[in-house]
Amino acid sequence: QVQLVQSGAEVKKPGASVKVSCKASGYTFTSYGISWVRQAPGQGLEWMGWISAYNGNTNYAQKLQGRVTMTTDTSTNTAYMELRSLRSDDTAVYYCARGGVAAAAPLDYWGQGTLVTVSS
Amino acid sequence: SYVLTQPPSVSVAPGKTARITCGGNNIGSKSVHWYQQKPGQAPVLVIYYDSDRPSGIPERFSGSNSGNTATLTISRVEAGDEADYYCQVWDSSSDHVFGTGTKVTVL
Numbered sequence: 001q002v003q004l005v006q007s008g009a010e011v012k013k014p015g016a017s018v019k020v021s022c023k024a025s026g027y028t029f030t031s032y033g034i035s036w037v038r039q040a041p042g043q044g045l046e047w048m049g050w051i052s053a054y055n056g057n058t059n060y061a062q063k064l065q066g067r068v069t070m071t072t073d074t075s076t077n078t079a080y081m082e083l084r085s086l087r088s089d090d091t092a093v094y095y096c097a098r099g100g101v102a103a104a105a106p107l108d109y110w111g112q113g114t115l116v117t118v119s120s
Numbered sequence: 121s122y123v124l125t126q127p128p129s130v131s132v133a134p135g136k137t138a139r140i141t142c143g144g145n146n147i148g149s150k151s152v153h154w155y156q157q158k159p160g161q162a163p164v165l166v167i168y169y170d171s172d173r174p175s176g177i178p179e180r181f182s183g184s185n186s187g188n189t190a191t192l193t194i195s196r197v198e199a200g201d202e203a204d205y206y207c208q209v210w211d212s213s214s215d216h217v218f219g220t221g222t223k224v225t226v227l
Contacts, residue, residue, distance in 0.1 A: 037216075108165050112162055
């Protein structure tokens with residue numbers, strides 16, 4: 001069965017960086033893409049970007065351009081999301097989700113979420 | 121940027137039908153996906169490409185999309201359907217856009 005297992009909760013200070021991992025299993029990793037979605041406490045869902053596990057192509061949300069980097073390691077079927085220059089409003093649960101070969105595809109399987117807290 | 125508007129809340133009695141709308145400019149020309157999110161859990165895809173259901177999603181869940189409104193319909197509502205529901209589209213200028221979310225309460 002398809003599973004996406006994310007790394008554990010993080011606490012960071014403003015200005016620091018965080019890197020969240022998402023290990024995939026149960027499907028051919030390079031046949032799909034991975035999107036990252038975050039949800040601030042009590043708020044809705046916000047799409048952060050997408051990476052193709054096939055060729056590494058990325059598509060980032062405009063508001064995060066320059067602060068976010070998404071990568072994959074096909075040897076371990078793991079996707080990574082790094083967010084830099086953290087601010088308090090980056091406090092959120094971060095989800096990885098399986099998408100299609102195109103960035104526009106629906107997100108059919110989700111990780112369990114990783115809470116990132118930014119606080120001084 | 122493209123905006124999707126949902127009602128903040130919908131209340132429905134068990135066994136009745138809940139309809140959740142998602143408004144957007146000419147949304148009928150786009151593909152709409154719907155997600156269910158229960159408290160403390162990750163979202164689950166319940167409808168994709170306007171009206172398709174993933175395996176394991178009950179037939180009680182259906183979707184439609186036309187003009188400026190897409191609709192998720194939950195028939196014969198059960199207590200377990202109580203959750204937040206989000207619509208989502210892909211827009212060429214805004215990328216993935218999620219709706220504002222609707223909290224469904226089963227009375």
